[in-house]
Amino acid sequence: MYGREILVAEDEIKIAEILKDYLERAGYRVSCLENGGQVVPHVKKNQPCLILLDLMLPGLDGLAICREVRKFSQVPIIMITARVEEIDRLLGLELGADDYICKPFSPREVVARVKAVLRRVYAPPPTRP
Numbered sequence: 001m002y003g004r005e006i007l008v009a010e011d012e013i014k015i016a017e018i019l020k021d022y023l024e025r026a027g028y029r030v031s032c033l034e035n036g037g038q039v040v041p042h043v044k045k046n047q048p049c050l051i052l053l054d055l056m057l058p059g060l061d062g063l064a065i066c067r068e069v070r071k072f073s074q075v076p077i078i079m080i081t082a083r084v085e086e087i088d089r090l091l092g093l094e095l096g097a098d099d100y101i102c103k104p105f106s107p108r109e110v111v112a113r114v115k116a117v118l119r120r121v122y123a124p125p126p127t128r129p
């Protein structure tokens, strides 16, 4: 699954570029989308191994995208939000996101969270002794 890309859905170009840069240096392939309306079709077509999803996106917001994606895919989703209070609200909604990150974040922290989620989701089944 590591041959598959990580999708970064973020309309702030600078943030998207920083994330892309750090994730690529960590060895992942990365695609970026700025418009929320592009995300669901892209996920259907390219089946990324993980989505970093900004909450506030033009076109379709992160909540609606998360709901749509969950109708056809269990791909891990890390939601990115600008406000800490939002995270409580998002957790309450139980949208099926796998993790939440609050802006401003350190890119290293994002990479660490991505690795943790990928490890958890795609862990090989335990081998018998």
Ligand code: CA
Binding pocket: 010, 011, 012, 054, 055, 056, 057
């Ligand atoms: Ca945004």
